[in-house]
Amino acid sequence: MPMRRNPAPFVVGGLLSLALAAAQAAEDVVPPLPPPRPDRAAPSAAEPSKDKPAGSEAQAKPEETCPERLTRLGVRFETRPPIQDNACAVQDTVLVSSLPDGFEVSPASLMTCPLAEGLVRWAREVVAVEAERHLQTKPKKLLIGTSYQCRDQRSGGKLSEHAFGNAVDVMGLEFDKKGPLTIGTHAExxxxxxxxxxxRKGACPVFNTVLGPGSDSDHGDHLHLDMRARKNDYRICQ
Structure with missing residues (x-):
């Protein structure tokens, strides 16, 4: 009668071989890296690295000059050289012939560029709005009496703001669908x-000096608007 072989040694040997193979496979697997510490987090794509060389970022856009702003606003003007006439002097000089929206300045007037910016703001935010509200029309011409003029104040004693191109005298306005309006006394x-x-009231937040009819004997027929700088931003509105 043939002898039967005990299978146990083969089973045990096979199991040992499988265990050794599994252990070897486990050793070949690279364990995942731990998450970075909060204080050493890698820079995100949205945030530029602090290690970039200096000057690698785009340089800031230079600020617009006053004449560039006038051009962008649609003002028709010519730049002029600075004026020096004894004590009278004008810097940032422009000759303005038209404000935005076809609002003509007549005659073309010499002034500082910041004063021209003030006229643009007043014309758009005040004059055009009030012309539509009270007169149901659009302003088309600003009538100027004096802009730059080398002279003293009418009261004497010191130079006028006109001597610095820093003031205009508005004598009246013309409109699309209405006759001209002259600054002065109108029926109450x-x-x-x-x-x-x-x-007149709307000019006061824009200009540093506003003088008109009733303020004194010198301004009964025009609005005097200037940008004279005073301490503590003091303004005159009369």
Whole structure:
């Protein structure tokens, strides 16, 4: 009768071989790296690395000059050389012939560029709005009496802001669908009186000096607007 072989040694040997293979495979697997410490987190794609060489970022856009702003706003003007006439002097000199939206300046007037910017703001935010509200029309021409003029104040004693190109005298306005309006005395309660009062008051936040009819004997027929700088931003609005 043939002898039967005990299978146990083969089974045990096979199991040992499988265990050794599994252990070897486990040794070949690279364990995952731990997450970075919060204080050493890698820079994200949205954040530039602090290790970039100096000057690698785009340089800041230079600030616009005053004439560049006038051009962008749609002002028609010519730049002029600085003026020096004894004590009278004008810097940032421009000759303005038209404000935005076809609002003509007549005659073309010599002034500082910042004063021209003030006229643009006043024309757009005040004059055009009040002309539509009170007169139901659009302003088309700003009538200027004096802009740059080398002279003293009418009261004497010191140079006028006109001597620095820093003031204009508005004598009146013309409109699309209405006759011209002259600065002066208008019938109380009339649309013209309401318009003149509104544009005069609306000029006060824009200009540092606003003088008109009733302020004194020298300004009964025009609005004097200037950008004279005073201590503590003191303004005169009369």
């Amino acid at each position: 309660g009339s649309p013209e009186a309401a318009f003149q009062d509104a544009v």
